[in-house]
Amino acid sequence: MIQFDDVSKRYPGGHSALNHLSFQVDHNEMVFLTGHSGAGKSTLLKLIMMMERPTSGQVFVDGKNLNRLSSRKIPQHRREVGVVFQNHQLLFDRTVFDNVALPLIIAGFQPRDVGRRVRAALDKVGLLDKEKKSPVTLSGGEQQRVGIARAVVNKPKLLLADEPTGNLDPQLSAEIMHLFEQFNQVGVTVLIATHDLSLIARMPYRVMSLQEGQILHGGVSTL
Numbered sequence: 301m302i303q304f305d306d307v308s309k310r311y312p313g314g315h316s317a318l319n320h321l322s323f324q325v326d327h328n329e330m331v332f333l334t335g336h337s338g339a340g341k342s343t344l345l346k347l348i349m350m351m352e353r354p355t356s357g358q359v360f361v362d363g364k365n366l367n368r369l370s371s372r373k374i375p376q377h378r379r380e381v382g383v384v385f386q387n388h389q390l391l392f393d394r395t396v397f398d399n400v401a402l403p404l405i406i407a408g409f410q411p412r413d414v415g416r417r418v419r420a421a422l423d424k425v426g427l428l429d430k431e432k433k434s435p436v437t438l439s440g441g442e443q444q445r446v447g448i449a450r451a452v453v454n455k456p457k458l459l460l461a462d463e464p465t466g467n468l469d470p471q472l473s474a475e476i477m478h479l480f481e482q483f484n485q486v487g488v489t490v491l492i493a494t495h496d497l498s499l500i501a502r503m504p505y506r507v508m509s510l511q512e513g514q515i516l517h518g519g520v521s522t523l
């Protein structure tokens with residue numbers, strides 16, 4: 301599902317964020333990405349989302365060579381990849397429903413389909429009864445669930461998360477990870493960048509560790 305071939309990323313004026321990185325994530329795998337602050341985790345995710353382009357090397361997502369994708373095709377590519385951020389990036393002046401609906405509205409779905417899909421996504425994260433609330437009235441864990449519902453509402457085959465449990469206590473973090481597991485169990489490939497080593501040590505998934513833009517261990521699929 302994801303393949304990096306000898307990928308390097310150097311930011312203008314900065315040092316190298318990724319150095320000759322090669323790895324694969326298989327279809328339907330769930331993988332954790334760890335490493336110290338600055339190791340390159342967010343950069344790796346941004347290359348997959350095409351928020352950044354590699355300086356050299358090739359990134360493939362679901363068989364597509366992203367180097368060959370024109371800027372015009374980027375919105376379509378982003379719709380196929382669900383993304384969850386640590387700080388949710390929710391709109392606090394809109395309801396929970398409207399936040400989750402946003403990707404569908406942008407994609408031009410009909411209102412009836414929007415309603416059906418938003419409610420299906422909210423049901424999966426256990427927030428069906430909160431659709432009319434403002435996210436500001438929800439707890440941190442619930443806000444993160446809204447972010448996850450928004451990420452999956454387009455039914456992406458690939459789900460990325462950047463520190464999705466960063467602000468949550470251990471119990472809520474475990475619940476959020478369990479939600480990702482449930483999406484993985486129905487066929488979604490999941491890649492999660494996290495610092496939460498004690499939490500992922502208890503879970504049976506591959507851990508890929510980055511150090512200074514290179515893979516320290518876990519670069520080979522275990523499926």
Ligand SMILES: Nc1ncnc2c1ncn2[C@@H]1O[C@H](COP(=O)(O)OP(=O)(O)OP(=O)(O)O)[C@@H](O)[C@H]1O
Nearest residue numbers: 311312314317335336337338339340341342343344
């Ligand atoms: N837009 C940018 N411009 C210049 N340098 C950048 C930019 N984004 C990241 N970097 C640098 O690239 C390196 C990798 O950063 P990145 O954010 O990918 O690391 P990270 O592992 O996600 O760190 P964290 O866990 O703190 O989020 C760092 O040295 C960082 O300072």
